[in-house]
Amino acid sequence: MKNLWMEYLFGIVTVKVSGKGMERFINVLIRNGFYIWKVKRHGTETITFKMRLEDAKKIRYFVRNSGCRVSFLRRTGMPFLFKRMLKNSGFLIGAGAFLIIIFVLSNVIWGIEIKGAKPATEYQIRKELDKMGVKIGKLQFSVKNVEGIQRQLTNNIGDLTWVGVELKGTTYHLQVVEKNEPKKPEQLSPQNLVAKKKAIIVKRYIEEGQPMVDKNDHVEEGQLLVSGVIGEGENSKMIAAKGEVWGETWYMSHVELPFETSFKVYNGNEEQKHSLLFGKYELPIWGFGKPDFKESETETVEHKIHFLKWELPISYVHKTIREREEYTRNYTEKEAEENALELARKQIKSLLDEDAIIKDEKILHKDNKNGKVILDVHFKIIENIAVGQPISKETHE
Amino acid sequence: MAKKWGQRIRNWMANKMDLPQDVLMDLPRITMIGQIHIYIENHRGLLAFTDKELRLLLKQGQLQIKGKSFVIKTILPEEILLEGKIDQVMFIND
Structure with missing residues (x-):
């Protein structure tokens, strides 16, 4: 038997026909190219069968001449499922919201662990991290990348010889080596x-x-x-x-x-660009067009997007293009x-x-x-x- | 008379040329699977359908099928697939 996937996709209607001469009516229908299946008899004067939704819409003309009464019983298939889904859209919204929440929470900083530091240094590191915006509860996108954090920490805290910053899932692990002066x-x-x-x-x-x-x-x-x-x-x-x-x-x-000395300086004109990177293809979200800067320098910050513990092949890219100018000091x-x-x-x-x-x-x-x-x-x-x-x-x- | 002649020629051709009879002579081709399915090709329309009986119009005469709990699984202009418990298949010629 033919499977009914296509019919399911476009919708199936169960039709109830009652009256005399139902056989004739069915003959008329099938001769006009309607596809009918699962014909069942209920009692003496009733028949039910299934047909496609699009056929059911055209049935009216044939009913008129047959002397039967027709009513529609059950509707199955995608169009009705879709309608019901819209009706119960709360569930759909809930599922969507759930995904979005997991998505957002997967990209939040949930912990900062500092190892190998004395309490005093640890306090200093935490203060410095706070200044950078690396706080529990912040989005990872709003924070510099790992190398940037590492550089800033080593530069700003004198007591540190080396800091290894590693992002594992949602936690920053900092491995500290202190200067033992x-x-x-x-x-x-x-x-x-x-x-x-x-x-x-x-x-x-x-x-x-x-x-x-x-x-x-x-x-x-x-x-x-x-x-x-x-x-x-x-x-x-x-x-x-x-x-x-x-x-x-x-x-x-x-x-x-x-x-007379000439310098290259930034003149303060800059353009921000945000985009999503799918593998190699870049999809701009915000900041379109090319800035008409004669000379410019581009700073690119890339954030990987996480879903639970997995890293997705999608990243969020934030570009800053700064205009450069030659400046002569006299x-x-x-x-x-x-x-x-x-x-x-x-x-x-x-x-x-x-x-x-x-x-x-x-x-x-x-x-x-x-x-x-x-x-x-x-x-x-x-x-x-x-x-x-x-x-x-x-x-x- | 002409119709009869045509029939005869077809019959003769079918016999001599070893061609399937149902194609040439518009006979129904009936396939049964045990008692549970019956598949009839080349019918000419539904005459009566209840859960115990199905009558089909053929080119010549009628086909009556008797049994229990009949459901028409598929019906197309020339084909029909019936499901149920089939007891009898009868040709009615009048």
Whole structure:
């Protein structure tokens, strides 16, 4: 027997015919090309059979001449199923909402696990993550990708040597390696303090040891400032000399600064593009058309979409296109000089300890050559010049 | 007279040329599967149908099928498939 899939697809109607001459009526129907099946007799004057929905719509004309009464009993098949589905659309909406909710929840950050960090560092990491928007309950799309998080964490937290960030399902796993900065060992071995540079002593602050120089003394590099040997003759004793000796030191700095410099800068014009990536095919969602930027740089962030624990071959791509512009900075002679001086100061500061003070600066030589300003600056600095030098017993004895 | 002649020629052709009779002579071809199915090709319309009896018009005479709980599974202009418990198949010539 023929299977009735096509009929089911287009709808099936059960028809009840009653009256006399039903056989004739059926003959008329089949001769006119209607397809009829499952003809059953109920009692003396009733017959039921099934036919296609589209045929049932055309039946009226033939009923009129037959003297039978026709009514439709049951409707099966897709069109009726569809109608019923619309009627009970609540279920459909529920199923849809369920899928969407699972979908959304699969892409939410549900946990952040930090391993290998001290509580203090962990707190710091959590704060930094908060700042980045990596919080429990946030969508993964709104967050930078794993490499970005890793980079920002290592850059912003000084105590970290390395952070491994891994996204497993809905949880971020952070593997932390902390910098174990060696603590300066308490120097108990005997030492002297010597000058690390040629200087004039400005002030002394000595905790332990025998001072060997006075204020306004001129010292050479390596000269003994504070001796670790105290007492005289038989009673002499060696200790670790401790203290600070501040001296005035001199530095020369040579800087060159061109009047005209060209930079590549972003001028603030940018365009955002959102799209979905199905395998290789990209479907834009928002942000159409090509921006008319002469020079531009594109930053692309890609997020994989998850469903429960599986990664779908669909990803969400967010592109930022920024316009770039050539910018030329022009200095007048005076500005160039000021900036060059500032540059020199920075250069000097990078060489010095943090607590050093620039006392005085003097421009020794100034020159304009080849579109550049060339400065030689002399700095007077007040800094701690004392450094420890262990006393070896051999030399002493 | 002419019709009779035609019949005779057909009969003769069927005999001599070894062609199936039902094609040439518009006879019904009846296929039965045990008692439960009967399949009739080349009928000329439904005459009566109840759950105990089916009568079909043929080119010559009628076919009466008797039995129990009949259901017409399929009916097409020249074919019919009947399901039920078939007791008798009878040709009625008048």
